[in-house]
Amino acid sequence: MKTRDSLIRLKRFQVDEKRRQLAQIESMIAEFNRMADELDVQITTEQERVGITDVTHFAYPTFAKAAADRRDNLRNSALELDDQLQRAQDELSEAIEELKKFEQLEERDHQREKTAQEIAEQDELDEVAARVRLR
Template identity: 80%
Template sequence: MKSRESLIRLKRFQVDEKRRQVTQIESMIADFHRMADELDDQIRTEQERVGITDVSHFAYPTFAKAAATRRDNLRNSALELNDQLEKARDELSEAIEELKKFEQLEERDQQRERDAQDMAEQVMMDEVASRIRAR
């Protein structure tokens, strides 16, 4: 019994850890998208400032080129993190299922103990009742 309780605590810890990991990856993806959107705004502002939107134009702003490269890198990183996020979500689901199995086993064992205790009490009550009737 004690080992199963320890195992359940361990499984709960693992589930919590997987949840934190999923949340962290989701947060990173959101941050990357936010930063990429900010770079888009900066690129548009720079293009409006100089009046050139054609990237291949010889006078296209260097800042806008560099910002576009950073933006593209952020978006690529977010895409790569999406793969990690899916994997982390799958691992979280598996950890939750494992935890449920152990909790169900523990619940079943506790129910058996309660049933056995109830049965023992009933046997004792039946004995007391039969002694009272015998008098």
């Protein structure tokens, strides 16, 4: 029984760890997207300031080019993290299912113990009642 308690604690820890990893990945994706959005605003501002929006124009601002590259890299990183996010969600689901299995086994064992205890108590009461009838 102690082994199963330890196993349940381990599974709960694993579920919590998977949740932390999932939250961390979600946070990173949100941060990358926020930074990319800020770069979009900076690019637009720079294009309006210079008056050139054609990326192939010889006088297109170097800052806007560099910011666009950085923005694209952030968007690509966010997409790569989406794959990791999906895997992390799948792993979390699996960990939760494993935890549920062990918790159900534990609950079933507790129910068996409770039923056995109730039967033993009923047997004792029946024995006492039988003694009282014999007197």
